[in-house]
Every structure is written in C-alpha cells, then in structure tokens.
Amino acid sequence: MSACFIWICVPTLAVLLIFYSLTDVSKPDIDSVITSSVSDANTLGARAVPTLQLVFIFSRRGIRGPAFTYPSSPYHPLNTNYWPNGWVELTARGHVQMYKLGMKCRSLYNGFLDLIYRKDDLQANSTLFARTMMSASQFLAGLYPSRDYQLWNKYLPWQPVPIYPTYKDNQKIAYAMLTMKCPRFHEAWNKSVAKFLLKYKQNITDLLEYAKPFSGIEFDESFNDTESSWMTMFTMSESSFPVIDEGLPLPRWMDEVYQRNLTFLTRQAMWAASVGSDTQIRLIEGVYFKEMMSLMRAKIEGTLRPDRRMFYFSGHDFTLLGLQGVLGLAHDPSCLLKSRPGSALIFELHKNLQTDRFYVQVLYVDGSSPDKTPLELNIPSCDSPCDFHLLLNITEKYTNITDWKKECQIIDD
Numbered sequence: 001m002s003a004c005f006i007w008i009c010v011p012t013l014a015v016l017l018i019f020y021s022l023t024d025v026s027k028p029d030i031d032s033v034i035t036s037s038v039s040d041a042n043t044l045g046a047r048a049v050p051t052l053q054l055v056f057i058f059s060r061r062g063i064r065g066p067a068f069t070y071p072s073s074p075y076h077p078l079n080t081n082y083w084p085n086g087w088v089e090l091t092a093r094g095h096v097q098m099y100k101l102g103m104k105c106r107s108l109y110n111g112f113l114d115l116i117y118r119k120d121d122l123q124a125n126s127t128l129f130a131r132t133m134m135s136a137s138q139f140l141a142g143l144y145p146s147r148d149y150q151l152w153n154k155y156l157p158w159q160p161v162p163i164y165p166t167y168k169d170n171q172k173i174a175y176a177m178l179t180m181k182c183p184r185f186h187e188a189w190n191k192s193v194a195k196f197l198l199k200y201k202q203n204i205t206d207l208l209e210y211a212k213p214f215s216g217i218e219f220d221e222s223f224n225d226t227e228s229s230w231m232t233m234f235t236m237s238e239s240s241f242p243v244i245d246e247g248l249p250l251p252r253w254m255d256e257v258y259q260r261n262l263t264f265l266t267r268q269a270m271w272a273a274s275v276g277s278d279t280q281i282r283l284i285e286g287v288y289f290k291e292m293m294s295l296m297r298a299k300i301e302g303t304l305r306p307d308r309r310m311f312y313f314s315g316h317d318f319t320l321l322g323l324q325g326v327l328g329l330a331h332d333p334s335c336l337l338k339s340r341p342g343s344a345l346i347f348e349l350h351k352n353l354q355t356d357r358f359y360v361q362v363l364y365v366d367g368s369s370p371d372k373t374p375l376e377l378n379i380p381s382c383d384s385p386c387d388f389h390l391l392l393n394i395t396e397k398y399t400n401i402t403d404w405k406k407e408c409q410i411i412d413d
Contacts, residue, residue, distance in 0.1 A: 047348065047374075048112035053358070054299045054349040055109060055310045056292050059101060060320055060367070061135040062094030062342045066242040068235045071216035074251065075243050082248065090131050090138075091246055097342035097367055098135045102142020104365065104372040105344070113309060117144040117159050120306035125166040126314035135342075136163045136314035143312075163314075168287045170404070171318035174274045176227045176234070182408035185283045192276025194226050196268055204233065207261050211236065214253045230269060237266040245341055245368075271337060274318045275325035282398045283408065285322030288313075290399035293392060296349050300358050300388065320345050326398045327362065328380040342367025346374065350385065359385035 047055075065083035069076055077087045085091060090098075106113070114121060126136040146152065146159035172178050179186040197204065211217075217232065240262060243250060250259070275281050295311065298304040313319075320339040324330065329337060338345075346363040361384070363374040379386045381394050401407055 043107075043110060045106075045108045045110035045112060047108040047363075048110060049350075051350040051353060052109075052112055052348060053351050054296060054304075054308070055112070056295075056313070056347040057105060057310065057344050058313045058315060058319060058323060058346075059098070059135065059139060059344040060315060060317055060339055060341055061129075061131045062090050062096075062098040062101075062138070062367070063245040064088050064090050064094055064131050064242060064341070065246075066238045069239040070211075070235060072214065073239050075239070075248060082246070088131060090134050093246060094131075094135070094342070095138050098138035099142040101342055101344060101365065101367060101372065102139040102144075104142075105139075106143050106145075108374065109310070113143075115147060116150060117146075117161055119162070121308060122161070122310045122312065123308060124161060124163045124312045124314070126163050127169055127171075127316065127319075128165050129316075132314040132316065133163060136312070137161075139312065139314065166288075166313060168291050169313070169315050169319055170284050170287065171274075171316050171322060174280070174284055174318045174322075176230050176273075179227075182283055183410050184408050185280060187410060188277045188279040188283075189273060190226050192272045192280060193230050193269070195276070196272035197226065197229050200265060200268060203261065203265060204229075207258070207265065208232070208236070210258065211253070214251065215239075230273065233265065233269050237262060237269075241266070267336070270317065270321065270339075271330070274321045275330035275337070278397065281322060281325035281330060282401070283404070284318060285326055286398040286401050287404055288319070289323060289326045289395060290401065292347060293395070293399065296358075296360070296388065297392075299349060317341075324377075326395050327377070328394065329377070331380075338364050338366065340366055340368045349388070358388040360388055360391050361385050 065086065065088055066075065066077050067088050075082050077083060080086075083089070083091065124136055124140055126133045140161040140163070141158055144159045144161055145157040147157070150159050151157060170182070173182045173185050174189070179189045208217075215236070217235070240250065240254060240259065244259075273280075274284060292311075295304065299307075317339040320343065321330075321337050323345055324337050324339075344365040344367070346365065348361045348363070350359050350361060351357070352359065360379075362377040362379060364377055365372050365374050376384070378384050379391065379394075382390050
C-alpha cells in the first residue's frame with residue numbers, strides 16, 4: 001500500500017520545476033511564491049458562498065502523448081524526442097495544466113475548503129492509469145499547496161494527498177477494442193457508430209482520400225467493418241490533437257480546412273461511441289452518477305461519514321461525456337458536449353437558507369482556456385438552479401442499476 005502511494009505521489013515533486021521551465025523562469029524565487037500563495041489564501045473563493053454544501057469535481061487527464069499515429073507521422077508515439085515521458089503519458093504541459101487546474105479550484109473554493117489538507121474534508125479517486133493518477137497528483141498539488149506545519153520543505157510547497165482507485169467509472173468500454181467487455185453496450189455501440197459512419201460517409205471518405213498520399217494508410221482495407229472504420233478515424237485524430245495540444249507544428253498538408261473537418265468528424269465519432277443512445281450512457285456512467293447522487297443524499301440527510309466537503313475524481317474524455325449524457329445534454333441540439341484535456345465538470349450541492357431545499361449547479365472548466373473561468377451548464381428539463389429531487393427523477397433511467405455486470409448481458413426473450 002505504501003509503495004503504491006509513493007508511486008502515485010512522487011511525480012508531483014517535479015511539478016514546480018516543470019512549471020517554472022514552461023513559464024521562462026530561470027531561477028524561481030520560492031519564498032515569493034509561498035508569500036503570494038499565503039496572500040491569495042486570505043481571499044474568499046468566488047464559489048465559496050454560504051449556500052454551498054458539497055462539491056464534486058470530475059476532471060479529464062492533462063495533455064498526453066498520442067496513442068496511435070499514421071505510419072508516416074513525424075510524431076510517432078515512441079519518439080522520445082517529442083514524447084520523453086512515453087507513450088500516452090502526460091507531457092510537461094500536461095503536468096502544468098493539471099497543476100493550474102488545481103490552483104483554479106483553490107481560487108474558486110478557498111474558504112469553503114480549509115487551507116490545511118485534512119483527510120476528512122476531501123477524498124480523491126482516480127482510474128488506474130498512470131496518466132490519470134499523475135493528473136490527480138498535480139491537481140491536488142495545486143489545490144493544497146503546503147503551508148504552516150505541513151510545509152515540510154520551504155523550497156517545495158507540496159503536500160502529499162492520498163489518491164484512491166475507483167472501479168465505478170466504466171468509460172473504457174467506449175473504446176472499439178474494449179466494447180465486448182459489456183455485450184449489451186457492444187451491441188448499442190455498433191448501432192450508434194454505424195449510423196455515424198453512414199451519415200457522414202462522404203465527409204469521411206473525402207477527408208481520408210485527401211490524407212491517403214501523406215499518411216501511408218490504405219483506407220480501403222480499413223473500412224471492412226464498423227470497428228476498423230472507427231479505429232481509422234481515431235488514429236487520424238490521435239495523430240493530430242495531441243500534437244496540437246503540445247504546441248508542435250503540424251505537417252503542411254494538415255491545413256486549416258483539414259483540421260476543421262477532422263475536428264467536426266472526431267466530435268461526432270466520440271459522441272456516437274459514448275452517448276449515442278440511452279443504453280450507452282447508462283452503461284458508461286450510470287453507476288458513477290448514482291454514486292455521486294447517493295453521496296449528495298447522505299450530505300442532505302446528515303449521514304455522510306466522514307462529513308466531507310469535496311470529492312475529486314480523475315478520469316477521461318468519455319467520463320466527462322458520459323456524465324453530461326446522464327444530464328440530458330447529449331440530445332440537446334443547442335449544446336456541444338465538452339471534454340478537452342485538463343478540463344473539469346463540477347457539481348455543486350447548495351442549500352436554500354430560506355426554504356431549506358437543496359439544489360444542484362453544474363459548471364464546466366475548459367482546460368484549454370487561459371483563465372479557466374467556469375461556465376455554468378443548464379440541465380435540460382430542470383430549471384437553474386436544478387432541484388436535487390427533480391434531478392434524481394430525471395436521471396433515474398440511467399442510474400437505477402443494481403448489477404452492472406448482469407445488465408451488460410444480452411438476454412433473449
């Protein structure tokens with residue numbers, strides 16, 4: 001257990017050095033950083049209002065290296081000149097991005113969260129991937145810079161915070177090669193992705209035909225079935241977006257028109273793979289959302305033990321997409337689902353101090369925005385702020401799961 005904890009937390013020790021190197025600071029004045037942090041600590045957070053009772057933060061991991069690239073890509077995933085931390089691992093920018101997200105959440109909830117880390121105030125969870133656990137470590141370093149008696153090294157204002165695994169985020173089944181882990185989801189996934197491929201067949205063909213002489217992929221052989229077609233699209237998006245996020249120059253043939261079309265088709269493909277049907281939404285994040293609502297109910301009823309103030313969950317793009325799907329945003333034509341690297345979906349439980357009624361507000365923090373100003377999301381069929389019990393009712397069709405593995409099975413009538 002102690003070895004696992006050290007493996008999770010030790011990468012955070014490098015965050016300040018990375019942060020300074022990316023902000024062109026040759027020799028950091030640590031004392032001034034600590035002084036500034038202490039000064040900021042006296043400011044009440046913008047979201048730390050008297051009505052606030054409990055906060056849940058779900059984040060997507062920070063910027064990482066690509067999982068796949070087309071054969072002729074100059075940015076192959078194993079090329080350590082560009083991805084020194086390894087295949088699909090956080091880059092230096094990703095480390096800093098998550099650290100800054102933690103700092104932003106400190107500025108939002110300072111005063112609601114104590115300055116000193118206390119284990120009963122916050123619980124942090126992560127999926128069991130190095131990139132999400134490291135993202136969690138960096139986020140928590142920004143959220144809880146050590147101070148007072150927890151400042152064990154004046155040159156390193158870092159406070160280790162334990163991170164526990166979560167087994168209730170089923171986002172991984174949305175990936176083409178893993179859908180069979182849940183046969184019912186696999187069936188719904190195939191139908192949804194097949195509709196996407198049919199609807200945008202000409203757009204996809206035009207895009208890939210244009211890329212064919214530059215990429216080295218024989219697309220004709222890739223389009224034999226739904227899964228291989230989706231994987232071809234995924235490969236092309238993986239060849240582009242991690243490179244863009246890392247600030248590296250794209251090859252000239254990936255012009256503005258190509259990028260715009262690829263962005264649109266990738267967004268549609270991700271939607272189809274994760275939230276294209278109620279069955280998919282239910283099986284990806286129904287259990288996770290149910291867990292959050294149960295913890296909120298316990299807070300309302302005074303039975304939450306320990307009586308926490310915040311829960312933090314480090315996850316993936318399909319985590320955020322699935323949770324937004326449960327809220328009904330997947331089928332809202334006015335809403336583009338959001339899941340940029342280093343972003344966060346925040347759920348706040350509030351209590352009306354006059355009526356004693358409880359309500360929920362949902363925020364989205366875009367990890368790519370410079371100031372990370374939270375955007376309030378409106379929940380369809382639930383006026384803002386959304387009554388807690390009404391939210392329970394409108395999400396029940398996704399959360400009334402008693403045995404996830406049993407629900408994954410296809411039972412013939």
